[in-house]
Amino acid sequence: MGVDRRKFLKIAGVSALGAAAAPAKEALALEWLDKQLEGFTIPEFLLHLFHKPAGSQPAEALTATRWAMVVNVRMLDEEIAEACMEACHKIHNVPHIENPKREIKWIWHDEYEHVFPGQENEYIDENLQKLPFLVLCNHCYNPPCCRVCPTKATFKRKSDGIVMMDMHRCIGCRFCMAACPYGSRSFNWVDPRKYIKEKEQNPEYPTRTKGVVEKCQFCAERLAQGKLPACVEAAQEICKRKGKEPALVFGDLDDPDSEVRQVLRSHYSIRRKPELGTQPNVYYVV
Amino acid sequence: MLEKAFLGGRKYWIWMGCLLVVMGAGFISWLYQFRIGLGITGMSRDISWGVYIAQFTFLVGVAAAGVMVVLPYYINHYKPFARITILAEFLGVAAVTMCLLFILVDLGNPIRALNVILHPSPRSILFWDMIVLNGYLFLNIFIGWNVLMAERKGSPPPGWIKPFIYLSIPWAISIHTVTAFLYAGLPGRHFWLTAIMAARFLSSAFAAGPALLILFCLIVRKTTKFDPGKKQIQTLGGIVAYAMILNVFFFLLECFTAFYSQIPGHMHTIVYLFRGLHGHTGLVTWMWTAAFFAVVSLVLLIVPASRRSLDTLAVACVTVFIATWIDKGVGLVIGGFIPNPLEHITEYVATVPEVFITLGVWATGFFILTALYKVAITVKEESGA
Secondary structure, three states, X not given: OEEOHHHHHHHHHHHHHOOOOOHHHHHHHHHHHHHHOOOOOEEHHHHHHHOOOOOOOOOOOOOOOOEEEEEEHHHOOHHHHHHHHHHHHHHOOOOOOOOOOOOOOOEEEEOHHHHOOOOOOOOOOHHHHHOOEEEEOOOOOOOHHHHHOOOOOEEEOOOOOOEEEOOOOOOOOOHHHHHOOOOOOEEOOOOHXXXXXXXXXXXXXXXXXXXXXXXXXXXXXXXXOXXXXXXXXXXXXXXXXXXXXXXXXXXXXXXXXXXXXXXHHHOOEEOOOHHHOOOOOEEEEO | OHHHHHOOOHHHHHHHHHHHHHHHHHHHHHHHHHHHOHHHOOOOOOOOOOHHHHHHHHHHHHHHOOHHHHHHHHOOOOHXXXXXXXXXXXXXXXXXXXXXXXXXXXXXXXXXXXXXXXXXXXXXXXXXXXXXXXHHHHHHHHHHHHHHHHHHHOOOOOHHHHHHHHHHXXXXXXXXXXXXXXXXXXXXXXXXXXXXXXHHHHHHHHHHHHHHHHHHXXXXXXXXXXXXXXXXXXXXXXXXXXXXXXXXXXXXXXXHHHHHHOXXXXXXXXXXXXXXXXXXXXXXXXXXXXXXXXXXHHHHHHOHHHHHOHHHHHHHHHHHHHHHHHHHHHHXXXXXXXXXXXXXXXXXXXXXXXXXXXXXXXXXXXXXXXHHHHHHHHHHHHOOO
């Protein structure tokens, strides 16, 4: 596999010369190198050696130091839950695979007793039992999946605590799936592209190959564009229409005035399997 | 010395040919898996590791068991084991090779396997497992080969090999400890999250590995002019007896904690394995078979007469092998995923291509083992040992 030579030189040149170098001089040097290398394709791994992402955020980006979500389950209904799932899975090209053994899901819903095993009791409010509890990656503050990954293909982003995946680095060992206490990770057992209808595909978001693990990334790509996560947006839209409080709230835990902090201040909340010390960043108001 | 592996009789070549056929079938199945993806296996979103990782786990134990021969010989100067250390070391080589192959066939992206070295992650136990397994492979080839070369020349092994031999002893313990840590440090997997996991692994390894070695010694005794020695085999039998008793004892300790505490998470998997959970009984027959063979093996090993007789000892070793293989190669890994983190139950059955790949890796191990044993035994026959 090779990359476009011109693109490679640009990236390599920019990294090597640094931002301070005179642009004209840099362009000249690149042009000269490009001529010298006529006819060569550069292997992809060289690109990785030279390319150090700058890590800057576009001006419109939503930023935080600890992103979190609050799921207000009393506001949830089947319609909202399904809308959240559809919004997420469509935007992220999550394939629709019928076989539950091969299925890929980033966000889905389940019953209280399955989302909070061990906390159920016989006499619990029947309505609560029936509510569609939305579940997704908890973006743990102390994520076991990142700890066990042998290649750092899954990692917690330092700037905002989002637990992310590098689909190009994942070797598919599935250690992270064994380590995740919430069953939040899916593996591409087969080529997922066959299960995405062409006209429904979102060209803005990459599809994945077989053999890699994937999961919710708190819509890091949307946050960078100043948009809320797809599920949050979808839920808030419907709740507004129905005149309910928002079922999903998203914000910065480190900001005492953020919406998530306000909700957590005014409502009693629980998290999944708190005894494991993973410190989920997804909270449930029940 | 390797040329001796090419000088065999008719039976030797028929055996090697059969192994090559199985290896070929495994390789073709693997090509199929490589093209379609791991979806050709019985694994799923819930049971994300299957028979491959289970075999890997079991075989790390077999590899580690070489230390049960090396340690008495080099540390306690138990001289009779001099005859069979090479057999133990070469068994280690074959077993570790199988381990590495099982990891490789389990990867979703085998061509990216070197990412483990390109992006070293010391916080991952898998990274350390890669280091200890490859190190152990190197140590066993290096020590085994050098000691055998010396034997061929009729001279004692070179002095500088000693530090490597001493290093190989804790190293053998490390490979199985680190492998246990792959499981024992995962929050939310109750069946694996137990402090005696490494101890259980070592005890079952020191039962299964020497049991296998005894069987190989008996085969070598029958098919070649080299006799590993009755005394050696009986001593190994004693080791298997102790280890198997500990192995069963450790398992009962797990049962006590689970069922006396009555904590549901601790009981679920054990109940699933032996009685079935919510109507799912996929592994019950397997586990009771293991339990039955474990009891039979204990009787045969504990009664002195049956332990000392080579015939009944051979039967005991087969039962030990079956019991420990089911326990670790089926129950431990699959069971750990049941129920899933949301307490749903998905069961697992290996598929045909998956079984072929598994057999292919085993055949590769036996191929390597046979070739190495051929070399070692020819040297021993020539030196008149």
